[in-house]
Amino acid sequence: MVHMNQGQGETSYAHNSSIQNRMKPLIEAAIIDLCGSRSTLFPEKMLIADLGCSYGPNALALVSTAVKAIINHCLQFQQPPPEVCVLLNDLPDNDFNTVVKSLVTLRQNNNKLVVVTGVAPGSFYERLFTSDSLHLVCSSNSLHWLSMAPEDLTMNQIPAYDMDEHARRERLPMRLMHVSSGKISYFSWS
Structure with missing residues (x-):
């Protein structure tokens, strides 16, 4: 939930x-x-x-x-x-x-x-x-906090939001650490 x-x-x-x-x-x-x-x-x-x-x-x-x-x-x-x-x-x-x-x-x-x-x-x-x-x-x-994505976004397969926005924010410092160390590309991390 x-x-x-x-x-x-x-x-x-x-x-x-x-x-x-x-x-x-x-x-x-x-x-x-x-x-x-x-x-x-x-x-x-x-x-x-x-x-x-x-x-x-x-x-x-x-x-x-x-x-x-x-x-x-x-x-x-x-x-x-x-x-x-x-x-x-x-x-x-x-x-x-x-x-x-x-x-x-x-x-x-x-x-x-x-x-x-x-x-x-x-x-x-x-x-x-x-x-x-x-x-x-x-x-x-x-x-x-939409209970469903707007129809235009789903029909055109446009990602409306990160389903786990809070977890993404919690991972951000770890992502930045990996980027600065050169171990991983920030854009390829999911």
């Missing part, structure tokens, strides 16, 4: 998940684009979904950024904030207990607007939401 590496080591999820921080400016720009300016009609309700939600300290990184961007945008343009619904999605086998506890914290920390939270368990290859209901969808974690 594929799972995230636990702990704080070199190959742990917590150590290798800085992508969320790089997504913040993109999410803020998307919120500005969605909300418009003072002259445009501001949405009364917004639904934000995180597909393949993270676990642990990064569980709410992207959706929290979106909620803060909404608050800041409303303050800047003196607009009343919309009601916000935040839904986290992952496969049903995920332990949602910790994630749900963090959703409570998200609601409590954003008392300047109505934040309703929930989970949407299931594969994002299937329909999870009603038509025209989503305003912002983010996903920093789902691409490398």
